[in-house]
Amino acid sequence: MSSNNDKEFDLFITDLNGNLRGKRMPANSVGKVMEEGVKLPRSVIGFDFWGDDVLDNGLVFETGDSDGICMPVHDSPVDVPWAESPRAQILATMFNPDGSRFGADPRQVLSAVVDRFKAKGLTPVVATELEFYLMDGKSEETQRPRPPVLVEGHGRRLSETDCYSIDEMDGLSAFFTEVREVCDAQGVPADTIISELGPGQFEINLNHVPDPMLAGDQAIMFKRLVRGIARKHGYAATFMAKPYAKKSGNGFHVHFSLLNEEGINVFDNGGDEGTDLLKHAVAGLMHTMADSMLTFAPHMNSYRRFMVGAHAPTCASWGYENRTVAIRIPESPPVARRIEHRVAGADANPYLVLAAILAGALYGIDNKLMPPAAITGDAYAETNQDLVLPNKWDDATSIFNNSDVLKEYLGEEFVRVFTAAKRQEQRKLHERISDVEYESYLGFL
The missing domain is CATH 3.30.590.10 (Glutamine synthetase/guanido kinase, catalytic domain)
Incomplete structure (x- = not known):
C-alpha cells in the first residue's frame, strides 16, 4: 500500500523486452487513474530495446499510432522506498481502446494462455x-x-x-x-x-x-x-x-x-x-x-x-x-x-x-x-x-x-510485433563495428 505522503507516482507497463514504459504523475490523480487508466500509444509495447519505434510492426503508421488504455493490475499503488523523494508505483497492462485484449501486450499474451x-x-x-x-x-x-x-x-x-x-x-x-x-x-x-x-x-x-x-x-x-x-x-x-x-x-x-x-x-x-x-x-x-x-x-x-x-x-x-x-x-x-x-x-x-x-x-x-x-x-x-x-x-x-x-x-499479433522488434535490434547491432574488429584488423589489413 502507498502512504499518504507520496507527492507523485509512476504508472508503467512492461514492453515486450521487459522494459518499463509509462508516466510520472501527481499523487492527486491516483483516484482517476485507478478508475480510468492512462492512455499510451500501443506502439510503445513494440519498441526496440532502446525505446525507438519499430515501423515494421504494424502499430505505428498503419494505426495512426493510436492509443491503448493502460489499466492498473492491482487495487492500489505501492511505495517506492528507494526513491529519493516520496513516490509510489502502479503496474499496469494495456488494452485496446474498446477494452478488448491487446494481443501484443505481454501480460495479455499470458492471460490468453491461462484462459x-x-x-x-x-x-x-x-x-x-x-x-x-x-x-x-x-x-x-x-x-x-x-x-x-x-x-x-x-x-x-x-x-x-x-x-x-x-x-x-x-x-x-x-x-x-x-x-x-x-x-x-x-x-x-x-x-x-x-x-x-x-x-x-x-x-x-x-x-x-x-x-x-x-x-x-x-x-x-x-x-x-x-x-x-x-x-x-x-x-x-x-x-x-x-x-x-x-x-x-x-x-x-x-x-x-x-x-x-x-x-x-x-x-x-x-x-x-x-x-x-x-x-x-x-x-x-x-x-x-x-x-x-x-x-x-x-x-x-x-x-x-x-x-x-x-x-x-x-x-x-x-x-x-x-x-x-x-x-x-x-x-x-x-x-x-x-x-x-x-x-x-x-x-x-x-x-x-x-x-x-x-x-x-x-x-x-x-x-x-x-x-x-x-x-x-x-x-x-x-x-x-x-x-x-x-x-x-x-x-x-x-x-x-x-x-x-x-x-x-x-497469437499472430504478438509473433509479428516481437519479431519486428528483434529484427530491428539485430540490424542496429550488426551495423556497429566492435572494439575487437578494430583491435584485430585496423592496423593489419
Whole structure:
C-alpha cells in the first residue's frame, strides 16, 4: 500500500523486452487513474530495446499510432522506498481502446494462455527463481561489470566464486534485509536467498502462486526493486544474461504444476514418475522449445549462456532430478509433483517466459504427446541434432517467426510485433563495428 505522503507516482507497463514504459504523475490523480487508466500509444509495447519505434510492426503508421488504455493490475499503488523523494508505483497492462485484449501486450499474451487452461478446468501454479549479479556501484557508469566490495566484510571485493556462501550474504546483510522488507511491503513472496556460482551472483526464489499473471507481476516488481535497492546501498544489480564472459550466467527457472477444479495436482499419480498428463506437458515443452527460444533468450547477449560448459541447457531434454536437462522433474512428495523449466535467462520478459512455457505444455496436453525416454546422465552429451536448441539470435528469430504453434497459442499479433522488434535490434547491432574488429584488423589489413 502507498502512504499518504507520496507527492507523485509512476504508472508503467512492461514492453515486450521487459522494459518499463509509462508516466510520472501527481499523487492527486491516483483516484482517476485507478478508475480510468492512462492512455499510451500501443506502439510503445513494440519498441526496440532502446525505446525507438519499430515501423515494421504494424502499430505505428498503419494505426495512426493510436492509443491503448493502460489499466492498473492491482487495487492500489505501492511505495517506492528507494526513491529519493516520496513516490509510489502502479503496474499496469494495456488494452485496446474498446477494452478488448491487446494481443501484443505481454501480460495479455499470458492471460490468453491461462484462459485456455481455465477452459479445461485447469489452474497453473507457478513459482519463479531469478538470478542476478550484484556489482560495484560504478559498474553502470563505466558500463563494465565489476564485483562489489563487502561493506560489512572489511572491504573485501567478491572476486572469486563462493557458491552457497553464507559469509557473502552476511557481508551484504543490509542490502538483503531491505530487499526482504520491500518484497513484503509490495506483496512479492520472496523465499530462499542463495549465493550462486559467480562472484556477487545471487538467486532469490519467489514462492508459488496459483495465478501466472500474478507470478509475472511479482517477477517484474522484484527485478525493479532489486535494482533500486542496490543503487540505494551503493551497488549496481544486473539481470543481464551473461555479464562476465567466463562466469556463470543469470538464469530464470520456472516451476509449475496444474490443479483441477477440485484443487488436485493433476501431475500427481502417487509415485515418482508422475501422470501421463505430466508427460504430455513435458513432450509439448520439448516440441515447442526451439520455437520459443526467442522468448527465453531475447537479446544478443542471451546466447552466451548457451555455450558448452556454461551450465545452461543446449538441447530439448528432460529427466528426473537432473540439473543438466532443460526440463527437470524435481524430487518431491508426490502431491508436489511439478515441472521445472531451466532454459530462460533472467534478462527475459517474465510474462513471455511464462506464456511460452504454459503454451508448450498445453500444446502437449491438447495433442496427447509423449516424450522420449528421460535422460539419466549428462544431457550436455546429447548428440541428436533434432533436439539441439538454436544458439544464435538471428536463427532463433526466424524459427520463432515461422512457428505455427506459437501463432496459434500466443497469437499472430504478438509473433509479428516481437519479431519486428528483434529484427530491428539485430540490424542496429550488426551495423556497429566492435572494439575487437578494430583491435584485430585496423592496423593489419
